[in-house]
Amino acid sequence: MSSSINYFMFPSYLSSFLLFLFFVFFLNFLSISVKKKPNGIISHQNNEGQKEDLELPFLDLSTIVGATDNFALNNKLGEGGFGPVYKGILEDGQEIAIKRLSRSSRQGLNEFKNEVRLIAKLQHRNLVKLVACCVQGEEKMLVYEYMPNKSLDSFIFDQTKSKLLDWSMRFNIICGIARGLQYLHQDSRLRIIHRDLKASNVLLDSEMNPKISDFGAAKTVGGDQSEGNTNRVFGTYGYMAPEYAFDGQFSTKSDVFSFGILLLEIISGKKSRGFFHPNHSHNLIGYAWILWYEGRPLELTDECLGQSSTLSEVLRCIHISLLCVQQHPKDRPSMSSVIVMLGSESALPQPKQPGFFLEKDSNEAHRFSSKQEPSSNNEITITLLEAR
Structure with missing residues (x-):
């Protein structure tokens, strides 16, 4: 009797168990569906090998196609290593900038994920804001806030537009x-080394406030670390620190070097790469160093500034730029120190010989460098670098 009861009761237990499994599965499916509606999720393997989900709003490809008028040529803002950048207008009137990963780009999915991972949670008034992304089929796009005045290089290297930037505006930038x-080096959740700071990666909003962009090459270092090493040197000719360009050693101080180059460009209105002077063959760093050594640093100043510049402020910025481009990383100031120096009038240390001082005329360069400190066997020339 008992065996027949067990025989008939077993199917009912089995049915209950299956019903329970179905109920659990349904709840999980419902929670996943609800979670994915407001946000897209990109899975990323972090440096410790752990999988992390990065939530960021998604835009459908059809939405972006409509916003850019199917990527119309007149909406194209420019093109970089990642691919073309387009202006778009959403249905609610919001202006956006869409960076579209090119199939022929040297940057790929890893850089795409890297940029999303690093910048999605960064909040600072001088960093460009990432508002959404699009991953659909073979299309991968990053959607940023739109910067109406485009990039810094479109102003400082243009003979007409550079006149719109008086010294007070340049100093603010x-x-x-x-x-x-x-903020990237010290105050953000992660210590971030940009590795590709340059004029074209500084965008300007409607009030000419600068915002650092393009984090595809950025690297994070954990804890109290401030440096790392890579076999793949990723940067731009004319801005890379010597230890990074030749040995793959990147650090907060290699970013400081790039900042020093950018500072020289803002002051002079001249490009570090391709700089030419009729009387010598030095690059921009070498030219600035010679003027400094000979007591004529203000000759570096962009001619279009005229009387708008505060000479003491310009001189201080030239001094700071030379401190930032010193050859040895340990001699360069931190960005925290740079900010203090920019805002004070206290005495500054004398700069040592910069990296990439020599270019073609090594004898003339040696004449200036040997009076400051003994000549080094490690002196290098910027012409050895390869462009990205």
């Missing part, structure tokens, strides 16, 4: 870039 970089 310098200070803003310094604050953004200091």
Whole structure:
């Protein structure tokens, strides 16, 4: 009797168990569906090998196609190593900038994920804001806040537009870039080394406030670390620190070197890469160093500034730039120190010989460097670098 009861009761237990499994599965499916509606989730393997989910709003490809008028040529803002950048207008009137990963880009999915991972949670007035992304089929796009005045290089290297930047505006841009970089190095949740700071990666909003952009090459270092090493040197000719360009050693101080180059460009209105002077063959760093050594640093100043510049402020910025581009990383100041120096009038230390001082005329360069300190066997020339 008991065996027949067990025989008939077993199916009912089995049915209950299956019903329970179905109920659990349904709840899990419902929670996943609800979670994915407001946000897209990109899975990323972090440096410790742990999988982390990065939530960021998604835009459908159809939405972006409509916002850019199917990527119309007249909406194209420019193009970088990642791919083309387009202006778009959403249905609610919000202006956006869409960075579209090119299939032929040297940057790929890893850089795409890297940029999302690093910048999605960064909040600073001098960093460009990432508002959404699009991953659909073979299309991978990053959606940023739109910067109506485009990039810094479109102003300082243009003979007409450079006249719109008086010294007070340039100094405000310098200070803003310094604050953004200091946040990355010290105050953000992760210590971030940008590795590709340059004029074209500084965007300007409607009030000409600077915002650092393009984090595809950025690296994070944990804890109290401030440096790392890579076999893949990723940066831009004319801005890379010597230890990074030749040995792959990147650090907060290699970012400081790039900032020093950018500072020289903002002051002079001349490009570090391709700089030419009729009387010598030095690059921009070498030219600035010679003027400094000979007591004529203000000759570096962009001619279009005229009387708008505060000479003591310009001189101080030249002094700071030379401190930032010193050859040895340990001699360069931190960005926190740079901000203090920009905002004070206290005495500054004398700069030592910069990296990438020599270019073609090594004898002339040696004549200036040997009076400051003994010649080094490690002196290098910027012409050995390869462009990205």
